[in-house]
Amino acid sequence: MRIKVCSLTQLDQIQALDDLGVEFVGFMFYPKSPRYIGNLLRPEDVRKAKWRTNKVGVFVNATYEEVMRAVDAYGLHMVQLHGDETPKFCERISDQLETIKAFRVGNDENIEWKVRNYNGSCDLFLFDTAGILQYGGTGKKFDWQVLNDIQINKPFILSGGIGPEDPENLQRFQQGDKGNKLFAVDVNSKFEIRPGVKDLDLLSSFVKAVHAL
Numbered sequence: 001m002r003i004k005v006c007s008l009t010q011l012d013q014i015q016a017l018d019d020l021g022v023e024f025v026g027f028m029f030y031p032k033s034p035r036y037i038g039n040l041l042r043p044e045d046v047r048k049a050k051w052r053t054n055k056v057g058v059f060v061n062a063t064y065e066e067v068m069r070a071v072d073a074y075g076l077h078m079v080q081l082h083g084d085e086t087p088k089f090c091e092r093i094s095d096q097l098e099t100i101k102a103f104r105v106g107n108d109e110n111i112e113w114k115v116r117n118y119n120g121s122c123d124l125f126l127f128d129t130a131g132i133l134q135y136g137g138t139g140k141k142f143d144w145q146v147l148n149d150i151q152i153n154k155p156f157i158l159s160g161g162i163g164p165e166d167p168e169n170l171q172r173f174q175q176g177d178k179g180n181k182l183f184a185v186d187v188n189s190k191f192e193i194r195p196g197v198k199d200l201d202l203l204s205s206f207v208k209a210v211h212a213l
Helices: 011-020 043-048 064-074 087-094 111-115 167-174 200-211
Strands: 002-005 024-028 054-059 078-081 098-105 124-129 156-158 182-187 192-194
Touching: 002 200, 011 024, 011 200, 043 064, 054 064, 064 087, 078 087, 087 098, 098 111, 124 182, 167 182, 167 200, 182 200
Parallel strands: 002 024, 002 182, 024 054, 054 078, 078 098, 098 124, 124 156, 156 182
Antiparallel strands: none
């Protein structure tokens, strides 16, 4: 099972995750986020780094020009759109590089209706937990069972409050009806010492357990 660690802000931590074989690392380009990459990492340092991991830029309602400038400056491999981007906008980005469209999952939501127009507009879906804040993570899980109960025609990333205790839960989900569509899991706040800084000991144990599934 692939792993994406989101909202990295330190080069040495990214290198450590690369050494662990983490497949994707995320960089937050949303200025209102406490994990905003901003002036924390120089674009040239990220662009020139010889990591094997895929660099994913996370954006919220950015313009096409803002996204593509960041892609070029930081050498991003993928883009994750976490706002209210339209299918047309997602398609325009996905014409340039692999694109993830994130959807926030709340109680009693019609997920099939939310994603219906995006099947041809992106490469991957990401399902995260809806919260009081309109954008950004909540550190809480949604009921993964709702994904088993709907038709999903695209590989997806599972996100939202996934923590050190979850490898067995992920294994059970992987063995369920939608396990064949589970492309990767996304982790963030449950492994943080403070925003943007991860507990590498916790992550190391989690990565080894999940990669063994």
